Amino acid sequence: xxxxxxxxxxxxxxxxxxxxxxxxxxxxxxVDVILLDQHNYHLFTPxxxxxxxxxxxxxxxxxxxxxxxxxxxxxxxxxxxxxGVDLAGKTVQVRGGAPVAYDYxxxxxxSTDNYFGNQEIAEVSLGLKVLPDAxxxxxxxxxxxxxxxxxxxxxxxxxxxTFVIVGGGPTGVESSGALAELMEIVAGKDYHQxxxxxxxxxxxxxxxxxxxxxxxxxxxxxQRVLERRGVDVRLKALVxxxxxxxxxxxxxxxxxxxxxxWSAGVRPNDPTGTPSVPRFRNARIKVDGxxxxxxxxxxxxxxxxxSPEVGDQRQLPMLSPxxxxxxxxxxxxxxxxxxxxxxxxxxxxxVDKGTMATIGRNAGVTHLPGGLEFTGFLGWLTWxxxxxxxxxxxxxxxxxxxxxxxxxxRHDRPIRxxxxxxxxxxxxxSVASGSTxxxx
Amino acid sequence: xxxxxxxxxxxxxxxxxxxxxxxxxxxxxxVDVILLDQHNYHLFTPxxxxxxxxxxxxxxxxxxxxxxxxxxxxxxxxxxxxxGVDLAGKTVQVRGGAPVAYDYxxxxxxSTDNYFGNQEIAEVSLGLKVLPDAxxxxxxxxxxxxxxxxxxxxxxxxxxxTFVIVGGGPTGVESSGALAELMEIVAGKDYHQxxxxxxxxxxxxxxxxxxxxxxxxxxxxxQRVLERRGVDVRLKALVxxxxxxxxxxxxxxxxxxxxxxWSAGVRPNDPTGTPSVPRFRNARIKVDGxxxxxxxxxxxxxxxxxSPEVGDQRQLPMLSPxxxxxxxxxxxxxxxxxxxxxxxxxxxxxVDKGTMATIGRNAGVTHLPGGLEFTGFLGWLTWxxxxxxxxxxxxxxxxxxxxxxxxxxRHDRPIRxxxxxxxxxxxxxSVASGSTxxxx
Numbered sequence: 001x002x003x004x005x006x007x008x009x010x011x012x013x014x015x016x017x018x019x020x021x022x023x024x025x026x027x028x029x030x031v032d033v034i035l036l037d038q039h040n041y042h043l044f045t046p047x048x049x050x051x052x053x054x055x056x057x058x059x060x061x062x063x064x065x066x067x068x069x070x071x072x073x074x075x076x077x078x079x080x081x082x083x084g085v086d087l088a089g090k091t092v093q094v095r096g097g098a099p100v101a102y103d104y105x106x107x108x109x110x111s112t113d114n115y116f117g118n119q120e121i122a123e124v125s126l127g128l129k130v131l132p133d134a135x136x137x138x139x140x141x142x143x144x145x146x147x148x149x150x151x152x153x154x155x156x157x158x159x160x161x162t163f164v165i166v167g168g169g170p171t172g173v174e175s176s177g178a179l180a181e182l183m184e185i186v187a188g189k190d191y192h193q194x195x196x197x198x199x200x201x202x203x204x205x206x207x208x209x210x211x212x213x214x215x216x217x218x219x220x221x222x223q224r225v226l227e228r229r230g231v232d233v234r235l236k237a238l239v240x241x242x243x244x245x246x247x248x249x250x251x252x253x254x255x256x257x258x259x260x261x262w263s264a265g266v267r268p269n270d271p272t273g274t275p276s277v278p279r280f281r282n283a284r285i286k287v288d289g290x291x292x293x294x295x296x297x298x299x300x301x302x303x304x305x306x307s308p309e310v311g312d313q314r315q316l317p318m319l320s321p322x323x324x325x326x327x328x329x330x331x332x333x334x335x336x337x338x339x340x341x342x343x344x345x346x347x348x349x350x351v352d353k354g355t356m357a358t359i360g361r362n363a364g365v366t367h368l369p370g371g372l373e374f375t376g377f378l379g380w381l382t383w384x385x386x387x388x389x390x391x392x393x394x395x396x397x398x399x400x401x402x403x404x405x406x407x408x409x410r411h412d413r414p415i416r417x418x419x420x421x422x423x424x425x426x427x428x429x430s431v432a433s434g435s436t437x438x439x440x
Numbered sequence: 441x442x443x444x445x446x447x448x449x450x451x452x453x454x455x456x457x458x459x460x461x462x463x464x465x466x467x468x469x470x471v472d473v474i475l476l477d478q479h480n481y482h483l484f485t486p487x488x489x490x491x492x493x494x495x496x497x498x499x500x501x502x503x504x505x506x507x508x509x510x511x512x513x514x515x516x517x518x519x520x521x522x523x524g525v526d527l528a529g530k531t532v533q534v535r536g537g538a539p540v541a542y543d544y545x546x547x548x549x550x551s552t553d554n555y556f557g558n559q560e561i562a563e564v565s566l567g568l569k570v571l572p573d574a575x576x577x578x579x580x581x582x583x584x585x586x587x588x589x590x591x592x593x594x595x596x597x598x599x600x601x602t603f604v605i606v607g608g609g610p611t612g613v614e615s616s617g618a619l620a621e622l623m624e625i626v627a628g629k630d631y632h633q634x635x636x637x638x639x640x641x642x643x644x645x646x647x648x649x650x651x652x653x654x655x656x657x658x659x660x661x662x663q664r665v666l667e668r669r670g671v672d673v674r675l676k677a678l679v680x681x682x683x684x685x686x687x688x689x690x691x692x693x694x695x696x697x698x699x700x701x702w703s704a705g706v707r708p709n710d711p712t713g714t715p716s717v718p719r720f721r722n723a724r725i726k727v728d729g730x731x732x733x734x735x736x737x738x739x740x741x742x743x744x745x746x747s748p749e750v751g752d753q754r755q756l757p758m759l760s761p762x763x764x765x766x767x768x769x770x771x772x773x774x775x776x777x778x779x780x781x782x783x784x785x786x787x788x789x790x791v792d793k794g795t796m797a798t799i800g801r802n803a804g805v806t807h808l809p810g811g812l813e814f815t816g817f818l819g820w821l822t823w824x825x826x827x828x829x830x831x832x833x834x835x836x837x838x839x840x841x842x843x844x845x846x847x848x849x850r851h852d853r854p855i856r857x858x859x860x861x862x863x864x865x866x867x868x869x870s871v872a873s874g875s876t877x878x879x880x
Contacts, residue, residue, distance in 0.1 A: 040586060041857045057497040059855040066630035067856065076632070079586045079858070097590060131859055146480060146519045150537060190506035192516070395846060395854050402842075406835060414835050415499040416507065417481045418519070419571055 007032050007074075008338050011092050011102035013082050013271065015042050015065055017320040018303035019108030021327030023075050024068070029335050033075040034100060036092065040064055040079045043131055044391055046320070047400070049171065051134035052141070053178040054413035058131055060399045063392040082109070085272045087296035104298045104334050107272070107285070108327065111304035111318060114267035121242045125262035128171055137261065139418045141179070144258055146418070149191050155256065161199045162257035164247050166239050167264030168205025169213065170357040173222050175261055176203045177360035180229040182413050190416070202232045202255060204239055204247075206264075211365065213317065213355060218365040221375045225359045239264070266318060268305040280307065280315060289347030291330055300333070302326035308348065320390075322350045358383045361408070447472050447514075448778050451532050451542035453522050453711065455482050455505050457760040458743035459548035461767030463515050464508070469775050473515040474540060476532065480504055480519045483571055484831055486760070487840070489611065491574035492581070493618040494853035498571055500839045503832040522549070525712045527736035544738045544774045547712070547725070548767065551744035551758060554707035561682045565702035568611055577701065579858045581619070584698055586858070589631050595696065601639045602697035604687050606679050607704030608645030609653065610797040613662050615701055616643045617800035620669040622853050630856070642672045642695060644679055644687075646704075651805065653757065653795060658805040661815045665799045679704070706758060708745040720747065720755060729787030731770055740773070742766035748788065760830075762790045798823045801848070 008031050012019045015037040023035045041062035050056040065077040081095040085107065091099040113129055115122040126140060127133050141163065148160035165176045179201050187196040203210075203226065209219035210226075210233065223233050238250040239260075246256035268284045278286040278294055285293060285306035293299040293306070303323035307315035316322040329348045336345060356379065358364040364379035374382060384404065391397045406412060448471050452459045455477035463475045481502040490496045505517040521535040525547065531539040553569055555562040566580060567573050581603065588600035605616045619641050627636040643650075643666065649659040650666075650673065663673050678690040679700075686696035708724050718726040718734055725733060725746035733739040733746070743763035747755035756762040769788045776785060796819065798804040804819030814822055824844065831837050846852060 039858065040582065057499055058859055059497055059857055062857045062859070064630065064854075064856040066626075067854075070629055078590060080590075131857075135859070142480065150518060150520075186506075189510055190504065393854075395852075398842075402838075412835075414504075414507075414833075416504040417499055417502045417571075418479065419498055419502070419575070 008103040008334075009034065009101070010104040010106065010334055011036065011100055012106040012108060013037075013085070013092060014108035014110055014269075014303070014305075015039075015077070016045070016108060016110045016303060016323065018110075018323030018327040019106065020065075020068070021324040022106050022108065022302070022331045023327075025328045025331035026334070027069070027072045027075055029074070029331070030338055031074065031104070031334065034102075035065065035069070035075060035077045036080045036082055036094070036100070037065065037077070038079065038081045039131070040066065040077075041131075042068065042392060044396075045129070046170075046387065047391075048128050048131070048134045049175040049178050051131070052128060052137040052175065053182045054138055054142075054415040055178070055407055056400060056403050057415060058135055060396055060403065061391070062131055063396060068392065082271050087272060087274055087277070087293065087299055090298065102298065104337075105296075105300065106327070106330055106334075107270075107293070107299065107301040107305055108303045108323070109269040109271060109305045111266035111268050113262055114265035115262065116265060118242075121239060121260075121262070124242050124244055125166070125260040127262050128175065129266070135419070138415075140259060141182070142416055142418045145186065145191055145194065149193055158198070158200075159246060159256040160258050161194065162202065162246075162255060163200070163259045163261070164202045164204060164239075164255055164257045165261045165263065166204045166247075167262065168203055168207070168210040168233070168235070169263060170211065170355075171263035172203055172205070172261075173210055173226065173357055173359060175263065176201050176231045177226060177229065177358070177363075180226070180231050181360050184229075185411060185413055186416070196230065199230075200232060200257075201230065202234060202257075204234045204237050204249065204264075206236065206238045208236050210235070211357060214357070214365060214367050215373060218367060218373060218375065222357070222359050222365055225363045229360060266304065270305055282315075284315060290333065290345070291326055291348050300330045302330055310350075316350055319355065321353060325350055356383045356386065448543040448774075449474065449541065450544040450546065450774060451476065451540055452546040452548060453477075453525070453532060454548035454550055454709075454743070454745075455479075455517070456485070456548060456550045456743060456763065458550075458763030458767040459546065460505075460508070461764040462546050462548065462742070462771045463767075465768045465771030466774070467509070467512045467515055469514070469771070470778055471514065471544070471774065474542075475505065475509070475515060475517045476520045476522055476534070476540070477505065477517070478519065478521045479571070480506065480517075481571075482508065482832060484836075485569070486610075486827065487831075488568050488571070488574045489615040489618050491571070492568060492577040492615065493622045494578055494582075494855045495618070495847055496840060496843050497855060498575055500836055500843065501831070502571055503836060508832065522711050527712060527714060527717070527733065527739055530738065542738065544777075545736075545740065546767070546770055546774075547710075547733070547739065547741040547745055548743045548763070549709040549711060549745045551706035551708050553702055554705040555702065556705065558682075561679060561700075561702070564682050564684055565606070565700040567702050568615065569706070575859070578855075580699060581622070582856055582858045585626065585631055585634065589633050598638070598640075599686060599696040600698050601634065602642065602686075602695060603640070603699045603701070604642045604644060604679075604695055604697045605701045605703065606644045606687075607702065608643055608647070608650040608673070608675070609703060610651065610795075611703035612643055612645070612701075613650055613666065613797055613799060615703065616641055616671045617666060617669065617798070617803075620666070620671050621800050624669075625851060625853055626856070636670065639670075640672060640697075641670065642674060642697075644674045644677050644689065644704075646676065646678045648676050650675075651797060654797070654805060654807050655813060658807060658813060658815065662797070662799050662805055665803045669800060706744065710745055722755075724755060730773065730785070731766055731788050740770045742770055750790075756790055759795065761793060765790055796823045796826065 044061040047061045069075040083095045084093040113127040144160045151157040211219040241248040248254045287306045304318040354368040356366040364383040366374040366379045366382045484501040487501045509515040523535045524533040553567040584600045591597040651659040681688040688694045727746045744758040794808040796806040804823040806814040806819045806822045
């Protein structure tokens with residue numbers, strides 16, 4: 001049994017699906033857990049696009065982390081921006097604070113948008129990875145409609161009413177479907193002068209079909225549904241350039257627009273910055289079969305930031321289920337180690353329980369591991385129940401379910417407010433700025 | 441009967457309680473109405489403090505104006521920032537757009553925080569007048585708790601946990617009560633290291649009692665309830681100076697703090713900028729008994745921005761009921777004029793139906809015009825039903841009622857997320873900035 005007076009400290013960096021699952025599994029285990037995240041909430045990222053399109057409130061998909069661990073005796077959350085990790089010195093550097101030493105590290109820092117080095121595209125695109133992205137996109141889309149309504153120049157008006165979504169994976173498919181539904185609700189109604197036919201939603205995908213992680217059948221189905229709902233699907237097309245006037249595709253088509261939503265790629269958020277750590281070509285940390293960072297004692301990496309080699313140079317998918325399973329696996333491995341269990345646990349094995357996406361009202365796709373597939377209403381219903389199940393907190397579930405019922409019955413996306421909450425407290429000309437500067 | 445081919449145009453500036461009531465009353469009347477506001481929603485300002493303290497979502501108290509007038513044939517909303525009003529030329533200047541000509545003007549631009557010329561206090565204080573104020577205050581208060589939790593310097597920690605509310609009117613009383621309830625919920629629970637006794641909430645009021653618009657009895661009651669809930673009420677005290685380290689009161693007490701909420705005064709938002717218009721000493725436009733701006737044909741002013749002289753140099757209170765009544769009165773007067781009604785309507789008469797405030801759970805004060813007063817549970821219940829009744833939109837009512845029920849039963853303020861949605865689209869490094877610059 002471990003010495004109760006000095007329990008090993010586990011530092012978990014990141015409170016996404018992987019980090020949170022790990023911290024929850026370590027609750028009431030003989031370790032002290034410090035969970036670090038730059039935000040004070042766990043974010044249910046698969047529903048970001050519903051915040052962006054006015055269906056859900058931000059708080060419906062964000063759950064305060066301190067509340068999750070309110071009754072936990074050994075898990076502490078701390079809001080902090082991690083500036084670096086010293087794998088040799090076993091410390092995590094925190095911006096504006098003292099370094100945090102660890103006995104065990106769980107790196108679960110996820111991923112961020114990848115613009116593949118194209119700074120110009122990065123500057124004019126809106127991502128959809130964090131909560132402020134979603135409210136910013138909502139503000140932006142509604143502002144475009146407001147401006148188009150008052151615009152007399154037809155070219156500018158057309159560009160304001162053109163929305164380009166880049167990337168035909170689940171995020172791109174779900175976002176364009178939801179955007180089409182929003183436009184159906186407001187065009188000709190809230191905006192009397194704007195007809196649905198003037199609004200263009202373009203979904204750009206480099207591969208020959210949508211949803212390449214799913215079967216060809218499901219990809220074609222998603223395309224048919226989107227096209228029926230008025231989305232212009234461009235396959236085998238890449239965005240070559242983008243600026244404030246619009247995008248240029250690889251086939252030289254240029255599309256004047258004021259909105260570019262980027263969902264065409266992610267790259268790992270890796271704070272270690274150590275060249276000695278082995279990495280895949282896409283920059284994910286190449287952990288061993290037990291999810292340990294090679295050469296770093298006590299350090300694990302899970303989720304989007306890392307993968308073991310799975311079979312022939314392949315990786316785990318960058319999705320929430322492998323992250324959650326890995327989080328729980330690592331928690332058990334740490335407890336084994338602390339308890340001095342001598343029989344080593346087998347390597348991590350990801351169990352694929354299926355993947356799903358929704359294209360909109362009554363239309364979803366679900367792929368189950370046995371090869372079973374649902375589309376349409378059944379696919380949509382499965383999506384709905386799985387998402388309700390995984391939302392954290394009773395209130396968030398009730399609130400999201402209420403919003404979805406409202407949308408389903410009333411065909412409404414009610415949260416159509418343009419609300420910029422201003423700069424972050426640290427930068428605001430308020431008392432906060434003073435205190436931060438002093439405390440920094 | 442008016443000529444149907446050229447209907448008189450009514451321009452309403454501001455969509456608060458007065459402007460909205462006027463626009464609604466002009467629905468389906470023989471005029472074309474243009475409603476201008478810098479925000480795309482009507483804001484239910486009396487509940488801002490509940491957004492600031494994590495009980496309601498911003499969208500619960502903000503209702504999209506286009507949705508209000510979705511089925512209206514003659515009322516059009518336009519999101520625009522009014523830069524000025526030319527009363528002689530009968531046009532409204534709009535930032536980044538062509539001037540809007542009017543036949544009738546209804547100036548309903550409300551009021552903004554008044555720091556009485558003290559720029560230093562203005563810079564370090566947080567107001568509570570618009571929706572971004574409320575989310576900013578929520579972010580700020582929660583950030584102070586996060587920082588205090590990690591702070592080792594006891595002086596800094598104490599300042600981070602001190603919240604000063606300036607002004608003992610309804611906003612100040614309601615804010616300090618709600619803040620005390622929020623602290624009760626999180627201290628020692630979400631924040632294990634912070635005890636309630638370390639947290640100081642100070643309410644500063646210059647007069648000898650709180651709620652001076654109510655009876656002395658109700659003011660004393662509010663004070664007792666607040667003090668019982670741990671609020672330090674300082675009467676006959678003014679804030680003389682404030683900076684990023686804290687405030688100094690008129691009795692030379694200095695209170696180190698990082699949060700100053702300002703609710704000690706408002707001044708009218710007057711875009712006319714014409715010295716020829718008569719004004720009260722507090723800068724409100726002095727309209728005639730029919731709410732017309734003297735010397736300006738077809739121009740009315742209602743709500744916080746203006747008042748007729750009521751009796752002996754007195755003014756209408758700066759509250760929503762007189763604004764709403766004035767909005768409806770002016771709408772009727774305009775329709776009379778358009779229809780060529782020759783018998784002039786009598787001057788505007790404000791009917792006081794009572795005022796109310798809530799100090800928190802089970803504790804409210806209600807004053808009815810006959811001198812009837814309620815306190816405690818009954819005062820709180822009255823407050824609750826009146827506020828539900830006046831919230832716009834079935835969904836907002838359901839959502840607010842649900843949140844209040846949740847709070848009542850669970851003692852919870854669940855929306856404890858720190859969410860800065862970034863700068864406004866116009867300033868963001870996104871596609872929007874390009875389009876705005878081009879369109880400007």
